[in-house]
Each structure stands twice: as C-alpha cells, then as structure tokens.
Amino acid sequence: MGKVTFSRGGIHPRDCKYARECAIEELPLPKTVYVSMVQHLGAPAKPLVAPGDSVKVGQVIAEPGGFISAFIHSPVSGTVKGIAPRKNLAGDPVMHVEIAVEGDEWDPAIDRSGDLVTDIPDDKALILGRIKACGVVGLGGATFPTHVKLSPPPGKVADCLIINGSECEPFLTSDYRIMIERPKEVVVGAAIMQKVLDGCHCVIGIEENKPEAIAAIRAAVAELGYPDIRVQVLRKRYPQGGEKQLIDAVLHRQVGSGGLPIDVGAVVQNVTTSFAVYEAVQKNKPLISNILTVTGDKIPAKLQHNYLFRIGVPLSFVMEQAGGIPDTAAKIVSGGPMMGKAVSNLDATTVKGTAAVLYLSEAATRRQKESHCIRCGKCADACPMGLEPFLLNRLYKAADLEALEKNAAQDCIECGCCLYSCPAHIPLLDHIRQAKGQVMGVIRARAAAAKAAAEAKKQ
C-alpha cells in the first residue's frame, strides 16, 4: 500500500525533530510533586486523600467527578501535604494534591518487571475496567478518557481502530521514541483495544519521516502475529494527527460537523495511549508517568532530552534537570509549536497530557506586525477543514454570528495552519477561536431551548 494523507488543506512546516536521537531517560524525583485534579477532558477529579495521609506509587488519590472524567493516582510515595488551588500552566487556579516525596515505594499490585505480557484477557469488561481504574486518558493532546472512547454508544459500531503514530507537530519526538524503544508494548496495547472493540480492523498510521519507527512497529506486528493489524505509511503533512484528518487519510471517510469518529465507524488512539493501555491492562500500572520531549530551536544538543517523567513533577524541575532554560528562549511552550500552550507560569505542574517543553527563540516565535489582507487565499488553501479563515476573520470583526455559523466557524479544529500561512501575519486563529466560542454558545443555547420546549410540550 502506498503512502496516504488527508484530502484537504494542511501545511509542511520544517521538521525540527532535533531530539529524535535522544533515548528516553528517567527523570529523577523532585522533593515535592503537585498532582492536578484537572488533567483530562471532562469533570475534575475528586480528591480521596487528606493532608497527612501517606501514599504509595500508583495508589488512587482521586476519583472521577463525572461520567467523562478519570481516576488519578499518586506518582510518588510520600505524605500528602495539602489539597489546595494552585496556578496551572495558564495561570488559572486549579485544585492540586501536594505530596512530599519519601523514597519510591510502589503499590505491590503493580508488575514492575520489564517482561512483555502478550496474552490478552478475554473478558472485555475486565479490560475496560482496568483501563478506567488505571486512569488512562488520550495522550495525543485531547486527554479524553480512554475507556469512554472505547465504549461506543448503543447502535454505533467501530469497524476500524486507528493508532495515531503520525506525530505531525514539529519538534516533538516522544511518540517516535516510544515507537522505536517499546514497539511491542505499543502493538500489544493496540491489540487489547482491538479486542475491546470486538476485533475490528486496526491500522497503525505513521508519517514517512519516521522510517525507523515504521520498521520497528512493522517488525513488532510481524513477530507478535495478532490478526488484522497493519502499518500504514502516511505522507508528511500537518495536521495529520488530527483525528478527523487521520480518519480521512486512512479510511477516506469524513466525520460530519459536530459528529464523532464513531459516527463513521472509527476510533482513534495515540501510540502513547496504546502504550499506557498495555501497562494498565497487562501490568496493572496506572497512568502515573509519560514521556515528554525537552527541545527547542537554536539550543545546544545537551539541552535536548526525552524524559520518562512522573506526572505531577513541576515544569520548573523538568527544565532544571534538563540543564536550565537556554538564554535564547523567548517563549516556553508546553506541547508542540502549532497547538501547544505558552507557559505563563513556570511553576505549573506536568499533567497526563504534557508532551513537551519547547523553548522557542525570539526570531522563531515573535509575532510580526499585522498588515492588510492581500486576499491571497493561502489561509483557505491551508485549512484542513475547508473553511475560509479570511472570511471568518471579517465576519468576526463584523460580529455576524449568523454568518459565522453558516460558514462553519464551529468546525475549526484550531490547528493554526491559517495563521501559520498568512503572509500579512493577521491573527486569524485568535479571532476564529473567539468566533467559534461565540457560535458554540449560540448552538448550545438553541439546543437547550429546544429541549426545554420539547419537555414543556410533553407535560
């Protein structure tokens, strides 16, 4: 099978995968960790510990606060010092559990050996139960609880599980390292999810710029011999890792506006999520650690790392261990350069979805002064959703919500291709994000009103 890609829009930013040769190192433990109660999509988790409690590595410290929510486990052993609001990455106060680290004593139920376990449990409910109990969430960016995604609503059937190994964001290398260092675990994880989805097809999509990962995963698939798992090479193009784009690339199906992948029979999970599923189901190990890349432009090789970190370690500790913040850094981003979030609070803690600490130089990241739109249409060419960012920008300025909805502002996936491509440096995405929020508000209000009217009629 040849290389495939999504059908509309997209950009080709420079790779900048400087940290690709850095093997995964284990980050040392700090004196204190701060475990956020908001590290997944959905309701915040509810703390189950009190100050003074002693905890072990892997012990549950918070339970789901709703249907779409997740368990949270202690990443370290030690004593709970407090449960209090603390500023997150963006500077917003969020509940955190503060734990003083004492030794490294693990919950004995966790299999810490390096042995590969390939026998998958037969009981679907047991598998889903373990994934849920281990607090696994999607690690590709959205941190959607994995057990929810693996439980299609009644009437919907998944016919293809897509494992996302595209890692299309420049600079990021954590998925790449997982694929070449732990390929078998990734494939077993995929097979587990395949089983939960009643043995649907499984495609592992990897971009062509990672030939070593393609080879490693292919070898693992061949050796493990699970039925109906194949590797699909993807053409290099951003945002290939976007769920909707990946489904389009692999299955040539498009998810309707406001719809979910399951509507077209697809479930997408990241390779690192697949690894976490493996550890949860086969090793009973909760999601207490993840891989992050420390990298940036114009920084020396010795500052580039791929770390296995305990979730809850402060970003400032990660940066200190990695050799300090380089002098050239003008912006620090948590995540990739296209969709990551600028760090406004260096003491913010790492969360389940933290994938990178990225240092960007002034030259790479400083926004240029906005000039007039020259109607070149590059934003519309780049938009993977087929939107017309120049038009949405104009409608936003005119505050025309009706036209914004008609022109599908709510379909924006916030990938940043429009702003990236604009020769006039117009902050298109900044405005479209606002417009999207407003339109979503209108849509939700309308739905609520319709529901209320229907109920009033019934009575």
Add this chain to the structure above:
Amino acid sequence: MDNKKYIVSPSPHIHADISTTSVMRDVIIALSPAAVVAILVYGWAELLVLLVSIVSCVLLEWAVTRWMMKRPSTVGDLSAVVTGLLLALNLPSAIPLWIVFIGAVVAICVAKLPFGGIGQNVFNPAITGRVFLLVSFPAQMTNWTPTPGFVPVPDAVSGATPLSLLKEALKGGSTIPQFLASNDFSMSSLLWDIGASAGELSAGALLIGFIYLLIRRVVKPWIPLSILGTMALISVVFHTVNPDIYTGPVFNIMTGGTLLGAFFMATDYVTSPMNVWGGVIFGVGIGLIDMMIRYFGAYPEGMSFAILLMNCTVPLLNRWFHQKKYGRT
C-alpha cells in the same frame, strides 16, 4: 527562577517564512527576466521608463499614505514596486516620461489608495493606469518606434506593432495572406516582433518568470490556463472556419499583452477570485472578452480591457464560490 519575562501568546507559536513583502519580492524576481530583455532590446529609453514608473509609484504611495491618509507608509511591502514594474512593461519605450508619471498617478492615486490601499482595490492598479493612458494619449501610447537597444535583434519587424498593422489591413478589407505578402512578413517574424510594448517582447522570459512563481507557490496556474485555453479554443474554431480573416491560436497567445496579462496581471491576488472555480470563470471571461475585442473590436487587442472588466465580477465570484468543507455536503 530568574525574573526574565517570556512571551505568552496563543498558538500557533511558529510562522511560515512568508510575508507580503516576500510575496511581492517573488513577483519582482519573476518579472525581472522580461524587464532585462526589454532593457537589452530598447536600451536607455526603456530603462528610464522603468525607473520613472517604479520611482513614481513608490514615492506617490509614500506621500499619499503619510501626508493625506495619515497612515503608516506601506511602501515597505513592495507592492508599489510591482505596480510600477507592471505599468512600465505595458508601455512603449518611446513614450514621453511625463506620461509615464501620469500613469503612475492613476495607478496609485486613483486605482489603489482611494479604495484603502493594498488588498482593498477593485481594479488592478497597473492596468487601470495603462488603460487611462491608452484612451487619453492614443498617439503616444501607440507609437511603437523601437528605441535603440543594447543588442541587435535579428529578423524583427520594426515600426508599428504587427497587431495594429494587421488590424488596419483587415479593416481595409484585405485578408491575412494578402497582408503578410504586401508587408513581406512571415508569421514567425511577427512573433519575433520588437514593435511591441516591453513586456510583450519575450514569451520565454515571461514564461520563466511564471514558472518561478508556480514553483514558489505564489500563484496557482488555473487563471492563466483558463485564459489561454479559452483564447486557444476560440482561435482554433474561428481560424479553422476562416483563416483569411481570423488569426490562429499561436499568434493570439504570443502577441499583444496576452502572456504578460495572463501570467502577471490576471493573477493579482487582490483583483482575482480566491476560489479555484471562481478563478476558472474569471479566466474564461478574460479570454472571451479579449478574443471578442481582437476579432470584432476597434482595438488590436484587449487584454487590459478584459482584465478590468472581469475585475468587476470578482466580489460576486468570491461570494458565489466557496471551497468544499470537510465533512459537509
């Protein structure tokens, strides 16, 4: 932690290596082969026309934005240079320089800035300037006497542009073969014609520039292809029906401002549709109007008029044509 301040802004955190200035610089680079050929063939006179046109456009834009509009100058984006360059390449080299200046005034101070400057104008500034001069100074604008160049050009027709000669002859009732015989022309020597405005001179130089723009992804080929395709189709039909009075496709595409217009002026971002299909209709319209003027109109060729007329349709085409959205039918 130290007290260094870091930038905090929404994603994306990086930007493509592109700006309005870089786009305009690419257009200037793409037009330079044609400009160089023009200077070599027409000498100092052509060089002066180019200089006066470009300098006037830039100075006018600077003066009007700073003093009349009280805005920051937009000269740095190089769009005024492009306008000046295109205007100059549309003029005969023997034209008096004060007329060139008037063309620049019309392009910048009538067609471009009153609409709001770059990105806002409805009509292509360079073409507006050229058409204004053509209707205001018909004698000077059709004085195709070649000025002495730096290199001799072999086998070339001098004097009036062959298009206007041919038009006169056809109006007088003669046929194309009679015209060629009486003037001792061959079709191929007409194509090497130097009695033309600078920009029409070398199809090769224009093509090289256009290919450069395609490679740099500055323009897309749909508009030029639909213009040239439409012209070729109409020419083939008419030429086949009556070769005595209707010129053929190669002649029509290689003469007049066809290539300069199709490659560089109809593809102007601001005054052409943004959508592919809008662009195709825009191009077909230009080809159609140009051929109607060539075959049935008073002017020998009508690329400028065709583009200006189709410029009017761009807001409508932009309203009608939208690209297909993901996941929507």
